[in-house]
Every structure is written in C-alpha cells, then in structure tokens.
Amino acid sequence: MEGFDPGPLAVSVGECKAFLRLARDDDDALIAGFNRIPNLTFEVIADAGAIDAGGVVAALAEAAGQTVAVTGDWPSLTGHVAARAGSLATALEPIVALAAARVGGVGGLTLHGDATAATLIPPDDADAAHPGVTTPPERTSRAAAATLPDVLEIGYFDPARDFQAGLQRARRGDAGGQVDHRDLPMAFDAAVAKAIAETGLARAALRRHRRTVRLPWRHAGIDAGDRVALEGSVWRVRERRFEGFVVTLDLDACAVPLPLLPQADAGRVFAEALVVPGATALHAFELPPLAGPLPVQPQIWVAAAGASLGWRRAIIEASVDDGGSYTAAGTAEAGLVMGTALGALPPGPRDRWDGHATVDVELLSDAMWLESRTPAMVLAGANLALIGDELVQFATATPLGPRQFRLSGFLRGRRGSEAAIAGHAAGERFVLIDTARLVRVDVPLERLGGVVRLRALGVGDAASVETARTVTGRALRPLAPVLRVMRDGSDVRLGWLRRSRAGFGWADFVDAPLGEDSEAYRVEVRRGGNLVRALTVAETGFTYTAAMQAADGATGALTLTVAQLSAQVGPGATASITLD
Numbered sequence: 001m002e003g004f005d006p007g008p009l010a011v012s013v014g015e016c017k018a019f020l021r022l023a024r025d026d027d028d029a030l031i032a033g034f035n036r037i038p039n040l041t042f043e044v045i046a047d048a049g050a051i052d053a054g055g056v057v058a059a060l061a062e063a064a065g066q067t068v069a070v071t072g073d074w075p076s077l078t079g080h081v082a083a084r085a086g087s088l089a090t091a092l093e094p095i096v097a098l099a100a101a102r103v104g105g106v107g108g109l110t111l112h113g114d115a116t117a118a119t120l121i122p123p124d125d126a127d128a129a130h131p132g133v134t135t136p137p138e139r140t141s142r143a144a145a146a147t148l149p150d151v152l153e154i155g156y157f158d159p160a161r162d163f164q165a166g167l168q169r170a171r172r173g174d175a176g177g178q179v180d181h182r183d184l185p186m187a188f189d190a191a192v193a194k195a196i197a198e199t200g201l202a203r204a205a206l207r208r209h210r211r212t213v214r215l216p217w218r219h220a221g222i223d224a225g226d227r228v229a230l231e232g233s234v235w236r237v238r239e240r241r242f243e244g245f246v247v248t249l250d251l252d253a254c255a256v257p258l259p260l261l262p263q264a265d266a267g268r269v270f271a272e273a274l275v276v277p278g279a280t281a282l283h284a285f286e287l288p289p290l291a292g293p294l295p296v297q298p299q300i301w302v303a304a305a306g307a308s309l310g311w312r313r314a315i316i317e318a319s320v321d322d323g324g325s326y327t328a329a330g331t332a333e334a335g336l337v338m339g340t341a342l343g344a345l346p347p348g349p350r351d352r353w354d355g356h357a358t359v360d361v362e363l364l365s366d367a368m369w370l371e372s373r374t375p376a377m378v379l380a381g382a383n384l385a386l387i388g389d390e391l392v393q394f395a396t397a398t399p400l401g402p403r404q405f406r407l408s409g410f411l412r413g414r415r416g417s418e419a420a421i422a423g424h425a426a427g428e429r430f431v432l433i434d435t436a437r438l439v440r441v442d443v444p445l446e447r448l449g450g451v452v453r454l455r456a457l458g459v460g461d462a463a464s465v466e467t468a469r470t471v472t473g474r475a476l477r478p479l480a481p482v483l484r485v486m487r488d489g490s491d492v493r494l495g496w497l498r499r500s501r502a503g504f505g506w507a508d509f510v511d512a513p514l515g516e517d518s519e520a521y522r523v524e525v526r527r528g529g530n531l532v533r534a535l536t537v538a539e540t541g542f543t544y545t546a547a548m549q550a551a552d553g554a555t556g557a558l559t560l561t562v563a564q565l566s567a568q569v570g571p572g573a574t575a576s577i578t579l580d
Contacts, residue, residue, distance in 0.1 A: 050076035053095050053186075057111060064088040069110040074099050078159045079187030094184050098196065118227035118234050118254070119219075126213045126230060149180035149204060154197045157187040164309050165367055166190060170197035179371060180204075183335075209253035211235065217245040227254055277460030278308020281364055283338065283429050284454050284467050285386065286474035288415040289501045290435060294515065296568075298448060298473045302439040303431045304332035304456045304465075307364050314458035314465075316439045323453050330439035332456065337370065337432035339363035339403070345387055345424040350413035357410055359387065361430045363403040370397035370405045370432070378411060388428040390420035415504055416479040419573060448473050448569060475501075478516060478564035478572030481540070485560070485577055490546035492579065494523070494560050498540060520565040527554050536565070556580075 054074035061068035066088055075098060092111075095101075101111045150172050158166035168190060182200070213230065215222075222228060226237045228251070235251035242248075283303040289295060304314045312334045317326040339362050348354035353375075363370070373382040378393045385392055385407075395409030413421050443452055448471055455464040481496035502515030523542050525533040532552040535542075544560070559578045563571035 050078055051080075053077050053080075053099055054111075056080045057092055057095055060091050061088060061109075064091075066109070068092075071110060072101070072112045074101070075192075077186050077188055079157065079163065081157065081185040081187070094182075094186070098184065098186070112225070118229040119222055121213075121215065121219070121228050121230045123231055125215050125219065149178050149201070151179045152197045152200045152204070153179060153181040154193050154200070155181070155183035156193045156196075157185075158190055158193075159187050160189060163187055166193060167369070168193040168197050170194065170201050172201055178377070210238075211251045211253075213249050213251065215247040215249065217242075217247065219247045222247065222249065276308055276310050277458060278306040278311045280304050280306055280311070280314045280456045280458040280461050280465045281338070282314075282454070282456045282465045282467050283431060284452075284469040285389070285429075285431075286469070286472055287386070287433075288391065288417060288479075289475050290415070290433075291381070294502055295442075295475045297445050297476075298443040298471045299475050300441040300443060300452055300454070300469050300471070301435075302329065302332065302441060302454055302456070303336055303338050304439070304458075305334070305336050305338050305364050305368075306458065306460065308460065309365060309367050311365070311458060311460060314456040314461070316441075317455050317457075317464075318441045319453040319455075320443065320447050320450070322451065326453075326455065329441045329454070332439050333437055334367075336434055336437040337363060337368045339368070339430045341387055341424070341426060341428050341430050342404070343426050345390070345392075347422045348410060348412045350418040350421060354410040354412050355408075357412075358406055358408045359424075360400065360404060360406050361387075363405070363430075366403060368403065370407075372396045372398075375409075378409075384414065384433045386429065386431045386433060388420055388424050389417065390424070391415050391417040391433070416499065416501065416573060418480075443471050445473075445568060447471050473569040476566060476569045477501075478566050480573035480575040481521070481562055481564060483560075483562060483575045483577050485579065488543075490549070492544040492549075492558075492560075493541070494544065494562070494577075495541040496521075496562055496575065498564060516564065517567045522563050522565055522571050524561045525552065525554065526559045526561070527552070527556065 052074050053076070054070040054072075056077065057074075058068060058070050080095070096111060152170050154168050154170075156166050156168070157163045180200075184196075188196075220242055222237060222240060224237050224240050228235050228237065228249070230251075234254040236254045237249050238252050239250040240247065281304065284300055285303075286299065287301055300318075302316050304316065305311065306314075314332045316329045316332055318329045319326045342360040342362055345359040346357050348357045361370075371383075373395055375395055377383075378395050381393075383394050383397075385394065390412070391414040393411040393414055394407040396407065398406045398408070400406055412418070441452065441454070451468050451470050453466065453468045455466040457464045479499040479501055481498050483494065483496045485495070486493050498512055498514075498519070500512040500515040503513045519538060521537050521540070523533075523535055523537060524531060525544060532554055533544075533548065542562075544554075544558075548554075557578055557580055559576055561574050561576040563574040565571055
C-alpha cells in the first residue's frame with residue numbers, strides 16, 4: 001500500500017473513512033506509522049453539499065489511529081484534500097487555524113470550534129489585587145503596524161470551477177506591500193475564500209493587542225484557550241496563573257467570526273484541469289550562492305512546472321554517469337512560477353536601480369502570477385528571478401494579458417551574475433527563484449566540468465522529460481574583484497577590492513568576508529590578445545613596472561585581468577581593464 005496513488009479520486013467523507021480503515025487493517029506497515037496519516041494520495045470532495053470541518057478533523061484523526069473529540073461550531077467546507085503523508089498535526093493545522101479552534105481536554109485531545117461562548121467579566125472584577133497591593137500592575141500592549149501583512153492571499157479549490165485551484169485576496173486599506181500567502185487544502189466558494197482572507201487580515205490586526213488582567217478567585221474556572229468578554233471586547237486566554245486567590249490572565253484580542261460573504265469572482269472555468277495533468281516543462285541551471293551556508297560542492301537547481309492547471313508534481317532524477325544510472329533527486333511541486341522572456345532584456349547598470357529597462361515575460365500557466373513589490377521589499381530579497389543566466393530583482397510587474405507581464409524597476413547582476421547582463425535574447429527562460437519549490441542536486445566535486453543528465457516524470461508525461469547540464473561549479477567560484485588603476489611615471493599600479501560570495505550585504509566600515517580557504521589572486525597581462533605575463537599574488541595589488549613592461553615587449557594597448565582563486569575550482573570570475 002506504500003506509495004499508493006489512485007489519482008484525483010472523488011469520494012465522500014464516509015467512503016474516505018472506510019477506505020483508510022481498510023488500508024490500515026490490511027497493512028501492518030501502516031500501523032507502525034503511529035500518529036501519521038497513511039501514505040495514500042487522493043482527494044476528498046464532498047459529491048450532495050457542504051461538510052462540517054469538524055467532521056473532517058475527526059475523520060483524519062481516525063485515519064491516523066487517534067481519537068479527537070470535536071466540540072463547538074466549525075465552518076462548512078465543500079471538500080478537503082488529503083494528498084500527502086505526514087503527521088496528524090500537519091494535516092489538522094490548516095483546518096484548526098481556519099476555525100480558530102482551541103485545544104483542550106484531559107486524558108485526550110479535544111478541539112473546540114471558535115463559536116464557543118465567551119465568559120462575561122464584570123468591569124469591577126478586572127482590578128483584583130494580591131493582599132496588600134492597592135494598584136494591580138495591569139498591562140495593555142499593541143505591536144507595531146509594520147508587523148502586519150498588507151495583503152493576504154488564500155489559495156483554495158473552487159467547486160464553481162470544477163475544483164480547480166483558485167486565489168482570493170484581501171488588502172489592508174490601500175496598502176499593497178507585504179504579502180502573506182496561504183494555501184488551504186480545502187474546497188469552498190470564492191465568496192467564502194474572500195471572507196477567509198478578510199477575516200485573516202482582521203485577526204492579524206487583533207493579534208497586535210494584548211492585555212493582562214487580574215480577577216477574583218471566583219473566576220478560577222477560566223482556563224487557557226477560553227474566551228472572555230471584557231468591557232465590550234472579546235479576548236482569548238493565552239496563559240492563566242492562580243496565586244494568592246487572584247487569577248491572572250494574559251489575553252490576546254480574540255479572533256473574529258467570518259464576516260458577511262463579500263462579492264468575489266471565481267474566475268474562468270477550465271473543465272479539463274482535473275482530468276488532464278499536462279506535460280512537464282524542465283529547466284536546469286546553476287546559481288551563485290544564495291542565502292544560508294556556503295555550498296561545499298557544485299549544485300544544479302531544477303525547475304519543473306506544467307502549463308496545465310491540472311499539473312501537480314514531477315519526480316526528478318539525476319545521472320552523473322552519462323545516463324548509465326539515475327538516482328532520485330527530489331519532487332518538484334506545483335507552484336513554481338516560470339515562463340519565457342518575449343523580448344531581450346537590454347543591458348543596464350549593475351550598481352544602481354535600472355529605471356529604464358523593461359522586458360515582457362509570458363508565464364507557463366494561467367495559475368501563475370507575478371506581484372509588484374516595494375523598493376524596500378526588493379532590497380530585502382523579494383522578486384528574485386533568473387532571466388537567461390542573469391539573476392535580477394524587479395519591483396514592478398504590470399499585467400498585459402493572459403499569463404503576460406511587463407517587468408521593470410530592476411536591480412541587475414545580482415549575487416555576482418553581472419557577466420550575463422549583456423547577453424540576453426528573446427525566448428530565454430524566466431524562473432522566479434523559490435528554493436522551497438526548486439529541486440537541488442548536489443554534484444560530487446570530481447564531476448566538475450562533466451555533464452549531469454536530469455529527467456522529470458509527471459503524471460501527464462507520456463515519457464520522461466530530459467535535459468543535461470555541464471557542471472561549472474558556479475556556486476563555488478569567487479566573484480570578480482573591483483579594479484582601480486593609476487600610473488606612477490612609467491609604472492602601472494593596479495589595485496582591487498575583493499567581493500565575497502560569503503557576504504552580499506554591505507556592512508559599514510567592515511571588509512567583505514574572505515569566503516575562501518586563503519586569499520590569492522591570479523593576475524594576467526595581455527597585449528593584442530596574447531598572454532605576456534601571468535602571476536599569483538596574495539595582496540590586493542600589483543605594480544607592473546617599466547622593467548616588466550620592457551621585458552614583456554608590452555607596447556600599445558594592454559589588458560590587465562584579475563581573478564580571485566578558489567582552492568576547489570581555481571580562478572573565479574574575472575575583472576579586466578584596458579590601458580593605452
């Protein structure tokens with residue numbers, strides 16, 4: 001039964017429970033996975049109307065061999081997707097969050113829906129004090145508004161569109177900066193999804209408010225997770241303490257119920273999405289070091305997606321022996337945004353914002369979307385994309401039509417990719433970098449310069465989709481230094497500042513970290529394209545004396561090139577300057 005995948009099978013909740021129970025009874029291996037959903041892949045769509053989310057919670061718990069008592073009121077769903085093996089907590093988390101349920105129970109797990117009644121606290125009771133204390137140290141706090149998302153996106157499955165993936169957004173005023181995206185494995189109408197998004201923003205605003213109150217001992221029955229009504233507001237108890245016949249409650253402003261259902265557009269219906277997974281598109285590339293620890297071996301990143309809305313995932317395999325054997329590298333999941341550049345991104349500056357260049361891109365699927373981001377968000381790392389071989393960031397994404405966007409407001413040559421700024425052409429790849437959705441293939445260092453073959457196989461592929469990549473060790477190569485040159489009589493003094501793949505930030509008054517095992521540079525002098533001198537230096541400077549020039553026959557135009565050395569891959573990216 002391990003790995004069983006019947007595909008997009010629509011069953012009722014009762015049928016789902018019976019199927020899971022049969023699978024668990026028939027397979028001892030599943031029993032050993034205590035407190036885990038069996039490794040089955042299917043979808044539960046509720047075939048005569050809505051289902052209660054609390055019933056889904058109970059069904060999932062029973063499938064994992066657990067008993068969970070469900071009380072209170074829970075929202076209605078049209079369906080729920082259980083498409084991954086994992087812990088029971090992982091499966092229940094989105095439902096519990098949607099219902100703002102609280103955990104309770106003694107000797108067993110109980111989940112209470114959000115509609116449980118609030119205990120009314122008389123205003124005069126909210127100033128209790130320990131004996132001898134005249135003024136209770138009550139506290140009220142509010143977090144900064146900057147901690148709130150400006151936009152909340154809800155991904156869901158829309159029954160009005162044959163249970164295809166849908167997206168609804170809620171905005172805080174006219175704000176459009178910080179975006180919080182949440183994918184819910186549930187099915188409901190577009191209006192409900194819109195209400196969930198609006199409620200989520202309201203809940204986020206409420207969570208800014210916290211309060212501590214002290215109550216007389218007669219309120220000792222209030223426990224953590226309970227709701228209390230105080231001075232016209234509803235609060236949830238985060239923590240409860242009882243000392244000296246005083247009940248101290250730390251309170252969070254309580255989640256609000258779903259508002260009246262707003263108007264929302266479900267979008268177009270693509271009737272084939274559930275039955276046509278579609279073919280896989282595949283890209284393989286190397287990247288400079290991204291955030292996190294420096295890599296110690298070559299890395300190839302694999303991007304896979306499908307043009308069909310029914311495309312969900314593909315298994316990625318890699319071969320380092322020219323296709324003689326393949327090993328599993330990972331699974332590419334739906335959600336990665338990629339496509340094609342419709343024109344050539346023109347050259348631009350690498351040391352400041354490029355406010356002139358634009359490029360139009362066409363995304364692979366109607367399910368994909370690009371968002372504009374504020375300059376501050378871009379500087380913090382947002383909208384990092386690969387266009388051809390250049391890493392860029394963009395601030396503005398203007399929709400032009402189905403799947404088409406015009407990108408502008410660029411930061412160019414990010415993370416040392418400036419060599420690719422001038423090499424763009426129409427038709428090259430566009431990939432929005434999301435390492436959580438990319439598959440990373442670590443390559444042995446001895447395969448540097450060799451070819452790695454990669455293939456992907458999705459449900460909709462008649463045969464595996466293949467590509468190959470020559471391993472350059474891009475993530476291991478030092479960045480090009482920044483050169484400066486001056487003449488001292490007939491001598492040429494060349495100096496430089498190192499750039500480090502271990503530090504792309506700009507800390508004031510601090511040198512870039514070394515990033516390599518030792519500091520060394522290769523310096524080359526060329527005349528008319530011919531190499532006339534090459535040497536290795538440990539300092540960030542070199543004087544090309546008049547005597548050296550005479551010995552090299554260096555007359556006319558000279559080109560001086562500097563590259564930092566790596567103990568693993570040799571010279572990194574080069575910086576050059578030409579002198580007459």
